[in-house]
Amino acid sequence: MSGAIHVDFSQPCPIRDVLDRIGDQWSLLVLVSLAPRTKRFNELLREIGDISKQMLARTLRRLEQDGFVERTVYPEVPPRVEYTLTELGRSLLEPIGGLVRWADTHHLAIAEARKRHSG
């Protein structure tokens, strides 16, 4: 049963490094949005809904720099830019899926714990 997690907290710490990236407000949402297929900038903007285009741009840049997302520019008029998950990006979807499933299963328990503590 995988009861033992060992994390070496000494610098540099891979897990902290990774979480600093996907732990922000938007990265994970973008990754999940790109999971089904390649998408364009405004498509992502509309789908995520409450993200500003600046933050979407910043998030995509970082995901690109970290090798999670590939950016393809088509030199057309009007311009077209497409974003796709790389192999690395797709591989990250698995552990993320575990987290998503956990959240679905247990978010009620969290809500109750909070209510218990505030009430």
Place this chain on the structure above:
Amino acid sequence: MSGAIHVDFSQPCPIRDVLDRIGDQWSLLVLVSLAPRTKRFNELLREIGDISKQMLARTLRRLEQDGFVERTVYPEVPPRVEYTLTELGRSLLEPIGGLVRWADTHHLAIAEARKRHSG
């Protein structure tokens, strides 16, 4: 397989809610520190190393409110306070473990991607 992750971005979104908690700078580290066994405040402080005691206190309060950690005070002099993972907290270790393993496996690929992009 599990290739398809479906996340409903409409409010309230469980996964975003969960990530807002464990996605901060310290929560995950505290959870993992508590994985092997119950620990005391200063013990956690020393083990994590670069966390301030204020942030450790805040983080523990929130983890307690969300039902991940249980706080036990022993009315002694000098005072002794112990922190233990709850059932809920331990259950979260599994998906976290997936993330930790992924980070261990792929952090080199990320480092390379960054170097490629900066160079």
Place this chain on the structure above:
DNA sequence: CCGTATCCGCAGGGATACTG
């Protein structure tokens, strides 16, 4: 259409001093 530049408010988080 796809961004960047600029401005700004707010919350996260460090350092330190103090308390029970």
Place this chain on the structure above:
DNA sequence: CAGTATCCCTGCGGATACGG
């Protein structure tokens, strides 16, 4: 030992205007 209170500063993230 186990915290709280206070101060301060940085950087995330929103809004808007502008550029290619």
